[in-house]
Amino acid sequence: MSAQSTASTFDKDFEAPEHRTVGAGTEGLEVSDASRGDRLAQMRAGTLGSIHSWELVTAVDGPGTRMTVFFAGCPLRCLYCHNPDTMKMKDGESVTSDELLRRIRRYKAVFRSTGGGLTISGGEVLMQPAFAATILAGAKAEGIHTTIDTSGYLGASCTDEMLEDVDLVLLDVKSGDEATYTKVTGRELQPTLDFGRRLADKGIEIWLRFVLVPGLTDDVANVESVAEYAATLSSVSRVEVLPFHQMGQDKWKALGMTYELGDVEPPTTELLDRVREQFRSKGLKVY
Numbered sequence: 001m002s003a004q005s006t007a008s009t010f011d012k013d014f015e016a017p018e019h020r021t022v023g024a025g026t027e028g029l030e031v032s033d034a035s036r037g038d039r040l041a042q043m044r045a046g047t048l049g050s051i052h053s054w055e056l057v058t059a060v061d062g063p064g065t066r067m068t069v070f071f072a073g074c075p076l077r078c079l080y081c082h083n084p085d086t087m088k089m090k091d092g093e094s095v096t097s098d099e100l101l102r103r104i105r106r107y108k109a110v111f112r113s114t115g116g117g118l119t120i121s122g123g124e125v126l127m128q129p130a131f132a133a134t135i136l137a138g139a140k141a142e143g144i145h146t147t148i149d150t151s152g153y154l155g156a157s158c159t160d161e162m163l164e165d166v167d168l169v170l171l172d173v174k175s176g177d178e179a180t181y182t183k184v185t186g187r188e189l190q191p192t193l194d195f196g197r198r199l200a201d202k203g204i205e206i207w208l209r210f211v212l213v214p215g216l217t218d219d220v221a222n223v224e225s226v227a228e229y230a231a232t233l234s235s236v237s238r239v240e241v242l243p244f245h246q247m248g249q250d251k252w253k254a255l256g257m258t259y260e261l262g263d264v265e266p267p268t269t270e271l272l273d274r275v276r277e278q279f280r281s282k283g284l285k286v287y
């Protein structure tokens with residue numbers, strides 16, 4: 001998909017940023033030629049970031065038309081990751097905050113007319129907290145609606161000051177059961193739960209997302225744990241249940257990585273209905 005195309009061409013079920021394959025790159029952004037030493041200093045200062053790609057999308061990644069920027073680097077290793085090429089920060093392109101904000105400003109009129117804005121996704125946005133803070137503050141200063149898409153695993157890296165510049169969080173809760181969470185991601189669940197609680201305490205809007213993988217995350221008790229948790233967060237305005245699909249498999253092969261879910265089928269309509277109903281029964285709005 002080119003950077004300028006919209007995600008409206010995707011099947012509705014596959015639209016969330018972490019659940020579609022991205023690969024348009026940094027076309028239209030000038031890549032920094034700073035030396036390695038300078039790059040590290042600038043990254044620490046939040047004036048340089050490592051970016052995998054960006055795209056303009058409509059009706060996904062938040063309200064209205066959005067510029068979604070995919071940061072490179074992620075601490076998780078989700079078995080179903082659709083963009084394993086975003087996992088390593090070193091594989092991204094170095095782009096300055098000035099350059100990225102220049103590009104973001106170009107779409108201000110589009111954001112205004114559609115009720116859209118900026119979404120930072122990944123990879124994991126909080127792998128580069130200083131750069132994220134600079135971009136979010138720069139966008140807010142322009143009156144642009146801001147969203148971050150995160151697993152919450154690095155929530156402790158997100159300062160309160162940064163959160164003041166965030167309007168909406170797409171919070172990916174990959175499982176409610178600790179053992180399943182670790183099996184899916186290779187990491188622990190608690191940091192995500194803590195981050196979601198912190199967002200709710202601050203009244204920051206959350207769209208909570210859950211990827212449904214038959215035989216991996218579909219256990220009734222596992223779903224129930226996520227649903228019960230979501231229901232305790234007062235700022236969750238919607239839940240998105242995303243059906244697993246195989247669209248990212250080729251990237252794993254191309255990267256020489258072992259993909260373990262090759263034999264898994266997408267969930268049936270019945271299974272999707274059951275899981276969505278588990279969330280609805282807690283009074284949550286489900287999409």
Ligand code: SF4
Nearest residue numbers: 074076077078081123
């Ligand atoms: S959080 Fe998981 S799905 Fe998202 S980029 Fe990282 S490994 Fe991939």
